[in-house]
Amino acid sequence: MKGYPKHIATKQDFINLLDMPDFKEQALKDLEALYELEDDTIERVVSSSIDEKGNMTDIVTEIIPNPLPMYKRMGFKDKDEVAALL
Numbered sequence: 001m002k003g004y005p006k007h008i009a010t011k012q013d014f015i016n017l018l019d020m021p022d023f024k025e026q027a028l029k030d031l032e033a034l035y036e037l038e039d040d041t042i043e044r045v046v047s048s049s050i051d052e053k054g055n056m057t058d059i060v061t062e063i064i065p066n067p068l069p070m071y072k073r074m075g076f077k078d079k080d081e082v083a084a085l086l
Contacts, residue, residue: 011075014085028086035082039069 004023008014008030017027041063049058076082 009074011081014074018085031082031085034071034074035079035086037070040066042066 004026005013005017008017008027014027014031017023018031020027042065043061043063046060046062047058048056048060051057071079071082
């Protein structure tokens, strides 16, 4: 690998980068950003109407728990597991 990766996709990527002295500091910053990311909830559209021009109107939304926040997509079980690597 040449240089720090543009995209970190998995928990194992973080573990590998933390073991490399050249990339440890940047990996810790990226891991901290993941930990601080507030994506535990999302907004979904419950209902809407479409006018004559095809535009959505009367949009009703609700806030629900996010089933796949970023830390889960990367393979962490919870934010405590992210914090353990910090």
